[in-house]
Amino acid sequence: MIQNAAIIPLLKDVARQEHQLQLTCDSCALYSLCLPLGLHRNDLETLDSIIKRSKPLARGQALYEMAESFDSLYVVRSGAFKTTLTAADGREQITGFYLPGDLIGMDAIHTGHYQATATALSSSSVCGLPYDRLQDLSQAIPALQQQIYNRLSKELTNDKQLLMALGQKTAMEKLVGFLMSLSRRFDERGYAADRFQLPMSRIDIANHLGLAIETVSRLLTQLSNDGLIDCQGKMIALLDKPQLKKLCS
Amino acid sequence: MIQNAAIIPLLKDVARQEHQLQLTCDSCALYSLCLPLGLHRNDLETLDSIIKRSKPLARGQALYEMAESFDSLYVVRSGAFKTTLTAADGREQITGFYLPGDLIGMDAIHTGHYQATATALSSSSVCGLPYDRLQDLSQAIPALQQQIYNRLSKELTNDKQLLMALGQKTAMEKLVGFLMSLSRRFDERGYAADRFQLPMSRIDIANHLGLAIETVSRLLTQLSNDGLIDCQGKMIALLDKPQLKKLCS
DNA sequence: TAGTGAACTTGACCTGGATCAAGATGGCAT
DNA sequence: ATGCCATCTTGATCCAGGTCAAGTTCACTA
Numbered sequence: 340m341i342q343n344a345a346i347i348p349l350l351k352d353v354a355r356q357e358h359q360l361q362l363t364c365d366s367c368a369l370y371s372l373c374l375p376l377g378l379h380r381n382d383l384e385t386l387d388s389i390i391k392r393s394k395p396l397a398r399g400q401a402l403y404e405m406a407e408s409f410d411s412l413y414v415v416r417s418g419a420f421k422t423t424l425t426a427a428d429g430r431e432q433i434t435g436f437y438l439p440g441d442l443i444g445m446d447a448i449h450t451g452h453y454q455a456t457a458t459a460l461s462s463s464s465v466c467g468l469p470y471d472r473l474q475d476l477s478q479a480i481p482a483l484q485q486q487i488y489n490r491l492s493k494e495l496t497n498d499k500q501l502l503m504a505l506g507q508k509t510a511m512e513k514l515v516g517f518l519m520s521l522s523r524r525f526d527e528r529g530y531a532a533d534r535f536q537l538p539m540s541r542i543d544i545a546n547h548l549g550l551a552i553e554t555v556s557r558l559l560t561q562l563s564n565d566g567l568i569d570c571q572g573k574m575i576a577l578l579d580k581p582q583l584k585k586l587c588s
Numbered sequence: 589m590i591q592n593a594a595i596i597p598l599l600k601d602v603a604r605q606e607h608q609l610q611l612t613c614d615s616c617a618l619y620s621l622c623l624p625l626g627l628h629r630n631d632l633e634t635l636d637s638i639i640k641r642s643k644p645l646a647r648g649q650a651l652y653e654m655a656e657s658f659d660s661l662y663v664v665r666s667g668a669f670k671t672t673l674t675a676a677d678g679r680e681q682i683t684g685f686y687l688p689g690d691l692i693g694m695d696a697i698h699t700g701h702y703q704a705t706a707t708a709l710s711s712s713s714v715c716g717l718p719y720d721r722l723q724d725l726s727q728a729i730p731a732l733q734q735q736i737y738n739r740l741s742k743e744l745t746n747d748k749q750l751l752m753a754l755g756q757k758t759a760m761e762k763l764v765g766f767l768m769s770l771s772r773r774f775d776e777r778g779y780a781a782d783r784f785q786l787p788m789s790r791i792d793i794a795n796h797l798g799l800a801i802e803t804v805s806r807l808l809t810q811l812s813n814d815g816l817i818d819c820q821g822k823m824i825a826l827l828d829k830p831q832l833k834k835l836c837s
Numbered sequence: 838t839a840g841t842g843a844a845c846t847t848g849a850c851c852t853g854g855a856t857c858a859a860g861a862t863g864g865c866a867t
Numbered sequence: 868a869t870g871c872c873a874t875c876t877t878g879a880t881c882c883a884g885g886t887c888a889a890g891t892t893c894a895c896t897a
Contacts, residue, residue: 424752428837432752446748448741454748474734481727488723491740492697498747499695499703503673503681505754506798510854541875549755551855556876572863572875588677759884790845800885805846821845821893 363387372440372528373414374468374486382480389476391467392416402443402457402465409447411467415439418463419538421547422455433547435497436460436539438524442490460538505549508587513548514558516587518568522577534576612636621689621777622663623717623735631729638725640716641665651692651706651714658696660716664688667712668787670796671704682796684746685709685788687773691739709787754798757836762797763807765836767817771826783825 364375364387375383391411395418396402402413405425420437434455437443446454448470477484504513526532537544541559545552562568567583569576577583613624613636624632640660644667645651651662654674669686683704686692695703697719726733753762775781786793790808794801811817816832818825826832 424748426752426756426837430752430756432748432755434748434751446741446744449738449745450741454745474730474737478727478730478733481723484727484733485723487737488740489698491737491744492695492699495695495740495743495747496698496703498744498751499673499681499683501751502683502747502754503675503679505751506681506795507675507679540873542873546755552875553856553877554854557854560876588675789843791843801845802847802886803884806884809846 362392364390367416369414369416369440374442374483374490376486377482378480378486379482382483385480386476386483389469389472391469393465393467395462395464396459398459398461400459402459403453405453405456407453409444409451409453409470411469412442412444412473413457413465413467415441415443416464416466419460420457420463421460421539421543422457424455431546433543435494436521436543436547438538439528442494445491445494460543510548510550510554511558512587513550514544514555515562515583517544517548518575518577519580519583519587522580532577533580534574537573537575611641613639616665618663618665618689618777623691623732623739625735626731627729627735628731631732634729635725635732638718638721640718642714642716644711644713645708647708647710649708651708652702654702654705656702658693658700658702658719660718661691661693661722662706662714662716664690664692665713665715668709669706669712670709670788670792671706673704680795682792684743685770685792685796687787688777691743694740694743709792759797759799759803760807760810761836762799763793763804764811764832766793766797767824767826768829768832768836771829781826782829783823786822786824 364370364373364383365380367373370376375386378386402420405423415437417439419439420441420443421433422435422437422443424432424434426432437457443457443465444453473483473487477487504516508516521537522532522535525535539547541555542552544550545555548555559568559570562583563570567577567579567586569578613619613622613632614629616622619625624635627635651669654672664686666688668688669690669692670682671684671686671692673681673683675681686706692706692714693702722732722736726736753765757765770786771781771784774784788796790801790804793799794804797804808817808819811832812819816826816828816835818827
């Protein structure tokens with residue numbers, strides 16, 4: 340076995356990633372995307388003290404279920420999640436996809452019960468923020484209160500944009516708009532924006548956009564044939580963004 | 589002219605309604621629906637001091653326009669509003685209808701610009717809450733902070749319910765669901781829940797639900813013929829709520 | 838009280854995208 | 868490696884709801 344002092348820091352990094360329970364916000368790669376953004380050092384440590392870093396969730400595993408009693412908001416740490424609303428008759432609507440740095444569960448605040456089911460799309464991990472403690476803390480830390488208002492407001496804007504898509508747009512506009520918005524979100528996180536792995540299935544995309552899965556499949560094929568994207572299973576490359584931009588008008 | 593001491597209090601009431609600038613939260617009929625709910629007397633007076641009570645807006649008049657710089661949230665005091673999102677190509681989506689007690693403009697918080705245009709559906713009045721002062725105040729008053737979190741969260745839930753409707757439901761389910769939700773909201777406000785005036789046009793309903801106006805018109809006729817509603821222009825009576833409930837499943 | 842334009846209704850027809858059907862592909866457990 | 872089940876693709880057909888057209892009713896203004 341190699342015994343080289345030079346690689347020990349590296350190994351420590353790996354160990355930290357594998358045992359995320361020990362990580363702190365100020366050592367987190369997501370800091371600039373995450374809730375604590377803009378907090379002073381002392382405040383950050385206080386916030387840090389209430390965060391519960393969870394074990395990873397496996398693909399398909401639920402972070403919480405709809406109607407379950409609400410206690411925490413969650414920040415996605417790695418992987419991705421979807422939130423699904425289930426109607427009385429069993430029909431489901433995926434109301435959002437969440438990437439690292441995104442905050443999940445905000446729609447539960449006003450009722451004390453989660454309003455949707457949050458499911459991991461791949462093996463994922465989260466930071467849990469017990470809401471009662473977060474509330475107290477945001478009362479004491481103005482920058483944190485502001486961050487929470489901003490996050491809630493941002494999610495409102497997202498949802499209203501999606502309402503516009505579902506209410507007014509054609510299938511192609513919905514799909515291309517969705518791809519472009521995913522691309523922008525990857526970009527914000529410093530991932531490649533023009534070539535990435537779709538974190539969700541065609542089934543999930545179709546449901547989210549109010550389309551049939553066959554329609555999504557056909558449109559992806561068509562975009563490929565037109566040379567606007569390159570699409571191999573879940574790997575997708577956006578080849579002609581200006582043209583794609585036009586398609587979602 | 590009548591000079592009768594007995595009617596003077598009544599006349600004063602009328603004068604107050606016509607000059608709403610003098611009204612205070614604790615004399616407001618909407619108190620139990622509105623933001624200050626649960627505030628202690630002192631806190632209520634503090635909040636009261638930052639509220640700007642506006643002159644009435646006429647039907648069709650904009651409270652604020654999309655992209656305009658954000659400074660205040662508004663509580664509907666009387667009348668009703670719609671918020672409209674306009675896409676680059678001019679297509680519009682009505683993202684919400686707002687009744688007395690509802691809070692408008694929350695989606696603007698995170699950007700500093702209003703994300704939609706808010707338009708009065710009839711002559712209406714609002715209370716303006718300058719956001720910077722509201723932020724400071726909610727930092728000092730826990731119950732107010734909590735109220736704001738709740739309001740933001742509630743609007744999220746509303747939007748997600750609407751996403752479910754637009755994504756998964758048939759035209760009839762959308763329309764009946766819409767009528768039932770309006771009825772519930774009137775009920776919450778102490779108005780008649782089974783017989784009321786629709787505050788918005790068929791055009792607005794159709795747009796909001798992602799339908800054609802002809803479809804809305806036809807479905808209302810059908811519901812009338814089936815004896816489930818009685819519909820004379822904007823006046824609508826819900827005659828068979830159990831059956832209607834089934835129709836929106 | 839008549840005139841006007843917007844809102845609404847109703848009918849006829851059409852189409853975008855759903856549904857149905859039948860493979861092809863891929864990821865994973867054994 | 869192999870078998871299996873979920874996911875995905877592609878084609879054929881269908882239909883809910885959109886579009887077009889032609890009035891009718893309503894709310895306002897003059």
